[in-house]
Amino acid sequence: MVLATGASVAFSANAAEINIYSDRQAFLLKPILDAFTKETGIKVKVVFAKKGIIQRLKSEGKNSPADLLLTSNVSNLNRAVDAGVTQAVNDSVINANVPAQYRDPDGHWFGLTTRARIIYASKDRIEPGSVTRYEDLAKPEFEGRVCTRKGDHTYNIALIGSMIAAHGEAEAKAWLEGVKNNLARKPQGNDRAQVKAVKEGVCDIAVGNSYYYGKMLNNEEQRAWAESVNLIYPNQDDRGTHVNISGMTMTKSAPHRDSAIKLMRFLTEDTAQRIYAEQNFEFPVKPGVTQNKLIEGWGQFKADQVSLAEVDKHRKRAAMMVNEVGYNQ
Incomplete structure (x- = not known):
C-alpha cells in the first residue's frame, strides 16, 4: 500500500x-x-x-x-x-x-x-437496569446527569434520525428536548471526553460510540475512564441498538x-x-x-434492523431539531 x-x-x-x-x-x-x-x-x-x-x-x-x-x-x-x-x-x-x-x-x-451508539453509565451512581433505552435519557430523574458531544455532530444526527424513524418527528423532538433539559453541561468534546466527565463526576450518563471503549482500555491514561462505566446496549427489549x-x-x-x-x-x-x-x-x-476476545467480552447485542438508508433520510430534519431545541446552547 x-x-x-x-x-x-x-x-x-x-x-x-x-x-x-x-x-x-x-x-x-x-x-x-x-x-x-x-x-x-x-x-x-x-x-x-x-x-x-x-x-x-x-x-x-x-x-x-x-x-x-x-x-x-x-x-x-x-x-x-x-x-x-x-x-x-x-x-x-x-x-x-x-x-x-x-x-x-x-x-x-x-x-x-x-459501531453501536451506546450509553456509558457510572458504575457507582447509576443503578443497573435504570437506564436501558435511549428514551430513558429524557426521563426527569436524570436532570443534570447526562453528557454528550454536540447535537449536530454526525454521530448524534444519525441517532436522532433513528429516533425519528422509530417514533416520528413530534415524539423524537420531544425526546431531544428532554435530553437537552437533562444535560449536565453544554455539549462539548468528543465521545471519550464524555466518559471522562462521568469518571470525574461531572455527569452520570454519557452517549458514545462503542469502539471508544476499546480505545480507552488500550490507553494507559484513559483506562480508568473506561473502568468507571458500564456499557449499555440500548433498546434490547424492543427495536435494538442504533448502529452506524x-x-x-x-x-x-x-x-x-x-x-x-x-x-x-x-x-x-x-x-x-x-x-x-x-x-x-x-x-x-x-x-x-469471528471477533477478537476484547470485543467478545462486551457481550452480544441486538442491532436495530431499520435500514441506514432510511435513517439518513431524516438527516436534515434531525439537524433542524438540534437547532430548534437549542441543544448546543
Missing part, C-alpha cells in the same frame, strides 16, 4: 493498480490492503484526507483517478451520492456478504464495519473498475472483515465473522 496525504499524488493508469480516497486513517487500511496485494498482485494507492474528499471528487470530475471512496458514517456515503460522484455496483458476492440494512438500496454504497457504519463506494470515474470490484469483494470477505473491525474495535458487517 502506498499512502499519500494532501492534494498532490501521482496515480498510475496501470490496470493492476487501484486508487483510493479515504478519510479513514492509514493504520486501519494498511494490513488489509497489503493482504489484498499479496493475494491478487494488484497494488493499492491511498490518498488520506480528513476533510474535503467529496469536494475534490466533484472538482476532478470524469478525470478523477480515484476508484473507491472509503469513509466513516452513512451520512458521508450519502453525501457522496448526492454530489453525483458515485456509481452503482450490483455484485452478488458483495450483496451476499453485506446485509441489506447496511447497503444502499440502489447499490451506491456498502457498509464494511458497524464505515463503508465504501465506487467513484463515478473509476478508471480501474474491474480491479476495484475485486477489492470491494475482498473487503467484505471474512479475513478482511476481521482485520478491519479489529483495527478500530468495531464489529464486522458480515454475519458470523
